[in-house]
Amino acid sequence: MNITxxxxxxxxxxxxxxxxxxxxxxxxxxxxxxxxxxEQLKEVxxxxxxxxxxxxxxxxxxxxxxxxxxxxxxxxxxxxxxxQGKFFKVPKVIE
Amino acid sequence: xxxxxxxxELIDLLNKGQITQxxxxxxxxxxxxxxxxxxKAYAHxxxxxxxxxxxxxxxxIPIAIKDNICTKEALTTCxxxxxxxxxxxxxxTVIERLKEKGAVIFGKxxxxxxxxxxxxxxxxxxxxxxxxDLKRVPGGSSGGSAAAVAADEAIWALGSDTGGSIRQPAALxxxxxxxxxxxxxxxxxxxxxASSLDQIGPITKDVYDAALLLNIIAGxxxxxxxxxxIKADDYLSCLKKDVKGLKIALPKEYFxxxxxxxxxxxxxxxxxxxxxxxxxxxxxxxxxxxYAVAVYYILATAEASSNLARFDGVxxxxxxxxxxxxxxxxxxxxxxxxxxxxxxxxxRIILGTYVLSSGYYDAYYLRALKVRSLIKxxxxxxxxxxxxxxxxxxxxxxxxxxxxxxxxxxxxxxxIYTISANLAGIPAISLPCGLTKDKLPIGLQILSGPxxxxxxxxxAYAFEQNTDWHKIKPDIKV
Numbered sequence: 001m002n003i004t005x006x007x008x009x010x011x012x013x014x015x016x017x018x019x020x021x022x023x024x025x026x027x028x029x030x031x032x033x034x035x036x037x038x039e040q041l042k043e044v045x046x047x048x049x050x051x052x053x054x055x056x057x058x059x060x061x062x063x064x065x066x067x068x069x070x071x072x073x074x075x076x077x078x079x080x081x082x083x084q085g086k087f088f089k090v091p092k093v094i095e
Numbered sequence: 096x097x098x099x100x101x102x103x104e105l106i107d108l109l110n111k112g113q114i115t116q117x118x119x120x121x122x123x124x125x126x127x128x129x130x131x132x133x134x135k136a137y138a139h140x141x142x143x144x145x146x147x148x149x150x151x152x153x154x155x156i157p158i159a160i161k162d163n164i165c166t167k168e169a170l171t172t173c174x175x176x177x178x179x180x181x182x183x184x185x186x187x188t189v190i191e192r193l194k195e196k197g198a199v200i201f202g203k204x205x206x207x208x209x210x211x212x213x214x215x216x217x218x219x220x221x222x223x224x225x226x227x228d229l230k231r232v233p234g235g236s237s238g239g240s241a242a243a244v245a246a247d248e249a250i251w252a253l254g255s256d257t258g259g260s261i262r263q264p265a266a267l268x269x270x271x272x273x274x275x276x277x278x279x280x281x282x283x284x285x286x287x288x289a290s291s292l293d294q295i296g297p298i299t300k301d302v303y304d305a306a307l308l309l310n311i312i313a314g315x316x317x318x319x320x321x322x323x324x325i326k327a328d329d330y331l332s333c334l335k336k337d338v339k340g341l342k343i344a345l346p347k348e349y350f351x352x353x354x355x356x357x358x359x360x361x362x363x364x365x366x367x368x369x370x371x372x373x374x375x376x377x378x379x380x381x382x383x384x385x386y387a388v389a390v391y392y393i394l395a396t397a398e399a400s401s402n403l404a405r406f407d408g409v410x411x412x413x414x415x416x417x418x419x420x421x422x423x424x425x426x427x428x429x430x431x432x433x434x435x436x437x438x439x440x441x442x443r444i445i446l447g448t449y450v451l452s453s454g455y456y457d458a459y460y461l462r463a464l465k466v467r468s469l470i471k472x473x474x475x476x477x478x479x480x481x482x483x484x485x486x487x488x489x490x491x492x493x494x495x496x497x498x499x500x501x502x503x504x505x506x507x508x509x510x511i512y513t514i515s516a517n518l519a520g521i522p523a524i525s526l527p528c529g530l531t532k533d534k535l536p537i538g539l540q541i542l543s544g545p546x547x548x549x550x551x552x553x554x555a556y557a558f559e560q561n562t563d564w565h566k567i568k569p570d571i572k573v
Contacts, residue, residue: 031446038393054291
């Protein structure tokens with residue numbers, strides 16, 4: 001396994017992360033180190049082992065679907081970098 | 096000097112009418128004035144003026160809160176630039192419960208950015224320093240909480256623990272830190288790092304306070320679907336049971352190369368102490384221990400890359416927009432995240448996105464989930480026969496600031512003894528058990544089966560009450 005600068009660039013784009021040229025360089029070196037360390041998992045026999053996504057013996061937790069108070073729009077919008085009326089304002093997505 | 100006392104000592108004094116809330120606050124503030132410029136334990140300094148109910152259970156005793164737990168109308172930024180200025184419109188469930196009992200929220204403590212780290216050095220606000228030696232790290236990621244409590248700048252604190260972030264800083268600062276069972280404490284209002292691993296827990300000056308605090312925050316919460324509907328024990332009553340007959344396992348995989356000699360000696364001595372008090376010991380094997388760090392850095396980064404997708408400049412925090420181009424929305428996402436996240440956060444997002452990406456999912460992510468099952472099974476097998484497992488919390492005492500920052504892998508290996516508890520979802524406590532030759536604290540870790548915090552408290556309290564390590568305070572060089 002070899003992570004090149006191009007791999008980091010590709011993954012950074014998937015993650016919507018702008019990286020500087022020196023970050024691409026540094027991360028590709030460091031990620032190679034980390035992945036080399038992670039390679040040791042290949043020696044484990046996992047052929048008959050089920051995955052554990054989380055440890056609790058619970059699934060599909062539901063609650064009653066009933067009306068209850070929620071935050072007011074103006075409280076939610078208080079932290080927004082830009083707003084207009086009752087909405088978050090963002091740069092234009094479509095022409 | 097009321098700031099040096101524990102919460103339970105202060106409750107007693109308040110009940111007897113010998114002190115007032117204001118005296119506690121004023122002693123804390125004068126300590127902060129003296130030591131905080133050097134230690135920098137707080138990301139957002141205490142700014143308390145809330146009226147409190149004197150007749151409440153906690154009588155207005157202040158508590159410091161890690162900067163990733165939402166506090167209504169008080170800055171909560173995960174010590175990250177990307178959450179600049181974020182003021183939550185609601186309280187986390189743990190905060191609600193503390194306020195109901197009459198606690199005062201006393202400042203937000205510094206942390207590794209988004210809890211990504213073991214040294215508190217990746218904070219946007221700069222590193223916190225270890226009260227025992229200002230050239231050393233306090234551990235992390237809850238390093239600010241641990242340093243504040245150890246320096247008597249806080250009575251007690253809350254932290255969060257994803258791979259050791261409560262226990263390792265508690266060990267490095269010479270205090271008590273507890274990670275409860277996964278599902279024991281609600282995470283509603285905890286800004287998520289790795290949702291299958293995160294737990295909130297107490298950071299305190301002694302074991303009694305840890306039990307007292309867990310009593311307040313434990314229990315089912317409808318707003319966190321991973322919080323379990325099992326009645327919480329009265330942890331204070333667990334303290335009264337002694338360790339006679341308690342069966343404790345010593346896993347041989349934890350006493351290996353890389354373990355500092357002073358740390359090893361202190362753990363052996365702790366074992367002898369508990370044996371004298373009536374516990375029985377036997378060496379066991381947890382054969383998949385050596386894979387824990389590799390599994391963790393796949394699963395934790397994968398979950399983090401997904402959880403951190405919400406920081407995009409739309410609803411809160413930082414927003415960066417550049418020159419008008421073909422797709423200004425995507426550009427806003429990329430620039431905001433590129434400028435808002437620090438190096439370690441970016442590294443983890445890249446790694447997490449990579450191990451989840453098409454073509455690598457089976458080789459990394461799915462494989463790690465399967466090895467996780469084996470790590471959990473190791474513990475399940477041991478807890479069929481034993482009540483507790485005893486290990487060091489950290490392979491070394493506090494390391495120097497800067498020493499591991501440029502070598503992510505060596506930093507990740509600082510958590511080698513704490514990570515397994517998160518992967519297996521079991522509770523674990525760290526408490527002071529000695530000092531190195533350089534006068535740095537050493538932490539003893541005790542683990543137990545899921546929802547068996549009782550066993551941890553029995554062993555930890557008996558050890559603490561029969562030693563003086565928890566009474567030794569750092570001599571802060573200010």
